[in-house]
Amino acid sequence: MAKNDWKERLNIVxxxxxxxxxxxxxxxxxxxLPKQQQKLRVSIEKNHRGGKTVTVIKNFIGSDDDLKELAxxxxxxxxxxxxxxxxxxLIQGDFKQKVIELLKNxxxxxxx
Numbered sequence: 001m002a003k004n005d006w007k008e009r010l011n012i013v014x015x016x017x018x019x020x021x022x023x024x025x026x027x028x029x030x031x032x033l034p035k036q037q038q039k040l041r042v043s044i045e046k047n048h049r050g051g052k053t054v055t056v057i058k059n060f061i062g063s064d065d066d067l068k069e070l071a072x073x074x075x076x077x078x079x080x081x082x083x084x085x086x087x088x089x090l091i092q093g094d095f096k097q098k099v100i101e102l103l104k105n106x107x108x109x110x111x112x
Contacts, residue, residue, distance in 0.1 A: 032062025035107035042099050042111065054082075055096055057089040057103075070106075077102055 041058045057074070060067050064085075071084035074091055078098060082091040091099060103111045 030062060032066045036109050038062075038108050038110065040103060040108055040111045042096050042103070044094055044096055052092070053094045055091040055094060055099055057091070057099065058087065060087045060089065073106070074099060074102060 038061065039059055043056050043058070045054050045056050046052070060070070067084045067087065067089065071082060071089040071091075074089060075082045078091055078093070078095045080092045080095070082089065084090070100111055
């Protein structure tokens with residue numbers, strides 16, 4: 001018998017059809033591009049952040065695990081906090097030049 005996890009089927013209407021097969025729409029995880037092909041863009045933002053300065057790394061193409069791992073490395077080396085989601089890494093503070101140098105040392109050659 002298939003996995004019968006009721007939490008995955010919340011908000012699903014009951015069917016009387018005996019041949020009904022429940023299926024989930026799972027989105028595919030994007031494959032991470034090699035470091036040399038990543039075209040990362042580093043910028044500084046202050047908008048909508050309560051006046052705080054944030055370094056933003058955009059255009060990461062790959063899995064969420066790889067994005068979070070890269071964010072963890074950058075946050076550790078800069079000694080600050082931040083977050084990673086939806087292809088963006090946020091580093092608290094103005095660390096644009098340091099982040100660019102760290103990314104180039106890691107092998108992300110197309111970083112600007």
